[in-house]
Amino acid sequence: MVCIAAFIVLGIISIFSAKYRKLAGEAWSCTAKRITLRPCDSTFKEDVKNSILSKVLLKAPKLLKVADAAIEIIAAIIVILTIWSVLVATKSLVNLYVYGTCNPSNASSCSLNASEACSANTGEITFTQSVAQFKELEWAGNWFKDFGEGIAAIPSQWQYWSAKNYLPQNVTYYNKYDSTKPTALEVIDPGCSSCKKLFVNIKDTDFLKKYNLAYIAYPIKSVSTDNGYRFKNSLLIAKYLESIRVYALTDSKKAIDWKVIDRIYSEKNSDGIPWQTAFDELLDNQQAKNTLNKWLSEFGYTSNDVTTIEEMLNSQKITNIMNSNRDIVENKIKTVQIPTIIYNGHKRSGVLNKDQLN
């Protein structure tokens, strides 16, 4: 361990100072032998330890064994930390390449993110929680599982992405479907502010004229909220959107579910508060229902229709649709960042700017 630790330390120092490169070379020679399970035939380890222990031997000879053990322990810690750092850095790079963020569980903590997004992968236990709950092994297992999934997902970055392969049941489009235009598919959470930003950008460009834009409503789960979802009314809104698609108004020029999305992302309430903020922070479940019911009436549904839709929310049919959508997002598209948009052969996550959309 001492050889390996010395190589790590000297290797780093050697990057900046040439005078340590010869020593680093010796350390590497010893390290190469150790990691290939051969005996180290140089005195490098002995020399390194002796340079420290010789001083201890002079000043406090009785502490020699303690110091000897301390050197081995510190060397082991340096090696373990280095290996862990390399793993974390590699995993982060893989995540950045595959998902657009180095930390899919908490995208906001990664300053290297390709773009702003809401993390969809927030259902796993954190390291701190694992220590508190004595579930370190579970945490470690998840960590390596995620790493493996990230590596396995690398080839998906090179594939041609066609939105048509991932469309949900009862798909609706922002504008009337035009078979001459390609299809784009957005994965959104109604409560996610990044989805709102992307939507605003989309509307500010010619994107909607060039593509038939569809969506999958994907309420992001969370282990730290009461209802199990990151945004408190996202599940309810998603159920409404699916129910509306099932119980669609045939005479409407524009899909009603898109009108709901449009309002949440684009408009404000009478107090000047954006509807998305209101749903995320102000309205409880019943108030949200009342608001959405009111909107449905406004968009052309009769009171009986609204009652039917409300009754449909917790039906097995809607539950099945929601599960099917979740399966598309998690197992087929395999995104951990919301919004994700598939268009022009690519899958992109986060808020795309107007130039990217044009």
Added chain:
Amino acid sequence: MFSKERENAIDKSSTRLEDFSYIRDSEINMDAACQTMRPIPVIDALNEYYKEFNACGERVQYKWGKIVDQKVRDVRSKVLKFVDLLEKEYTVSFTLNTTYGLNLLLNSIEASPYNKVVTSEIEHNSVFLSTIHFSKKYNLERTILNRDVDGSLIYDTSEIKNAVIVVNATSNIDGRRLINIKDIVKDAHHNGSIVIIDAAQTMGHFHHLLDNCGADAICFSAHKMYASSLGVMIIKNTLLDSLKVEFVGGGMVSNVTKNDYVLLDERETRLEPGLQAYGEIISLGAAIDWLRDHDKNAELELSKTLYDGLSEINNLHIINHGVSPVISAYTDNLDANLIATSLSNSGVMVRSGYFCCHYYLIEKMKYPKLLRFSIGLHNTSSDIDKAVGIMKKISKGF
């Protein structure tokens, strides 16, 4: 009660010799077995050559060259007189070091008169390796004889019949001396053998051991006897005349034709191809003069003080069988290199490891790495006190 002689010796050992006045008190060299410190007269002799008559020897007619030739001749004589050998029987040649001298000799010996090569267990690699090579080269039996605790070679005359015997006169491990050297030479010659002595550790401390010893060749290093870095060979003329010519160069030949050459008659040129290290040779003469003027009693007293001091340290195992300027020791649980590094941090320089005696120390005796204290005339009693004091302090970690 101390004898008057011993009192004088102790008194002398307490102050550093003026000729080593350049040594700082904070730096204590106890690796004289590797190479001794050089007294000022030796350094002056070397400098004088460079400053006053820096010339090639043996081939020039100008003044400086003649001075060099004369001084080199004087040194050859001094070397022989130093070990009480006769110029009419022996020739002195210079080379790089003891190892080079031994190899040169063994490579030049005609093997046909001999059926084996004999050496001893406590040899330095200079002897051990060169005899292995000699044995393999001529497919000769190689015998390793034991040495008694007093250093004498234990042998039966049948073991040294028609043999090339190569042994040290003083061990570089524990200073054991080949006290039966004259008996060995006598028995060897009686049985058709020759004796080559490795005197590297002898010349600086016990050169009288070799006085008129009758050996066929004696190889030693000038740098272990207070002179500059140089190898020296004293070779009996009968042996020298029988040697094959393995190296040829300028300074060895009287004439060169298209496809042949004629060697010079002077025997001392036989093993000296090319230019020699004239400054170093001349400084060897100064070292011999200096050594003659300095008795070894003070060094022996220091050796005794060191031996006694180290003997008092718990868990330090001294492998010497008696007092010697070379003392080796080990501990059961502490690496000798670590102790040597600690001593070095305190200004005390000693050797650690196996001192090029791998076979005896590792294979035969199975010792861990050793610590070797080897002192010389440059050391003082305060050097010894400091070294022993530090050893006692760090022995708490043994």
